Amino acid sequence: MKRMDLNCDMGEMPEAVSDGTQESLMTSLTSVNVACGGHAGDSQTMKTTIEQALRWKLDVGAHPGYADRANFGRLELQLSPEIIADSVFEQVRALAEIATECGASVTHVKPHGALYNQAARDRVVARAIAAGVAHWSRDVTLVGLAGSLMLDVFRAAGFRVAAEAFADRRYEADGSLRSRKFEDALIPDPAEAGQQALRIAERGTVIAHDGSEIVANAQTICIHGDTPGAPVIAAAVAKTLREAGVELSALSRLSQDNSRI
Numbered sequence: 001m002k003r004m005d006l007n008c009d010m011g012e013m014p015e016a017v018s019d020g021t022q023e024s025l026m027t028s029l030t031s032v033n034v035a036c037g038g039h040a041g042d043s044q045t046m047k048t049t050i051e052q053a054l055r056w057k058l059d060v061g062a063h064p065g066y067a068d069r070a071n072f073g074r075l076e077l078q079l080s081p082e083i084i085a086d087s088v089f090e091q092v093r094a095l096a097e098i099a100t101e102c103g104a105s106v107t108h109v110k111p112h113g114a115l116y117n118q119a120a121r122d123r124v125v126a127r128a129i130a131a132g133v134a135h136w137s138r139d140v141t142l143v144g145l146a147g148s149l150m151l152d153v154f155r156a157a158g159f160r161v162a163a164e165a166f167a168d169r170r171y172e173a174d175g176s177l178r179s180r181k182f183e184d185a186l187i188p189d190p191a192e193a194g195q196q197a198l199r200i201a202e203r204g205t206v207i208a209h210d211g212s213e214i215v216a217n218a219q220t221i222c223i224h225g226d227t228p229g230a231p232v233i234a235a236a237v238a239k240t241l242r243e244a245g246v247e248l249s250a251l252s253r254l255s256q257d258n259s260r261i
Helices: 016-017 022-024 045-056 081-102 113-119 123-136 148-157 190-203 230-243
Strands: 005-008 031-033 059-063 106-109 141-145 159-166 206-207 214-217 219-225
Touching: 005 022, 005 059, 005 106, 005 190, 016 022, 016 148, 022 219, 022 230, 031 045, 031 106, 031 190, 045 059, 045 081, 059 219, 081 106, 081 123, 113 123, 113 141, 123 141, 123 148, 123 190, 141 148, 190 206, 190 230, 219 230
Parallel strands: 005 031, 005 219, 031 059, 059 106, 106 141, 141 159, 159 219
Antiparallel strands: 206 214
16 A cells, blocks of 8 residues: 655744644644744744644654745745754754653654755755754654755765655646746645645656656655645545545654655
8 A cells, every 4th residue: 555644834824823724734644844943933833833743643843944034934045054054953953842842753854945945956955954954863854855856965964865745836847846936836726736646646746837747756745834725735635645545654654764765
């Protein structure tokens, strides 16, 4: 039976953390990536998100991004590797400390936004992320874009890795995510997102914006918590996968070797 992790970026919007929207997403997930003070998040949103994740027995991961809240970490910055590494370390450390207080542990790290997209194509940025996490611990899985060089860099740095694909994002023909400056960058339709997730799980591919089929051999599928209608999208994706015989299982519980992905 095919097994797949279903993850979501969380702790990014205080109102969603407190009003039940975020937790309603968790019923469909197996892992969460928690904003840890860079692009979003503070000690209270981290604590509440971790507590919610524990109630649903989800893996807890760190979601560090550029400390640029005005642009939600989605603007590419040209920072030195040392600055990136230090920022990633501080963010992961902050989340790990709160996780320990809550009785949880950080199982994975997934970069956010522009930091993620730059690392997908820039070895220097990817190495800086790995260095920052390594300063805290190497006993975690680093999550990166399926088919990108960041996975090779993370693996070379001694980490387990997990390739990620997206149910609610469109792709370019080169395997990169379509920029959010385009109106069709997101997939808001739950049924379409479900079908894209199923294609990823069963075929290891996605259909790019230009209609070409590209490889997206992934172990984990992401749904963005800030996508409009995210709880409905997540429910549709989970239902579509399960009805097709795909078992949803958190990264830490998957039996296959992450380093082979």
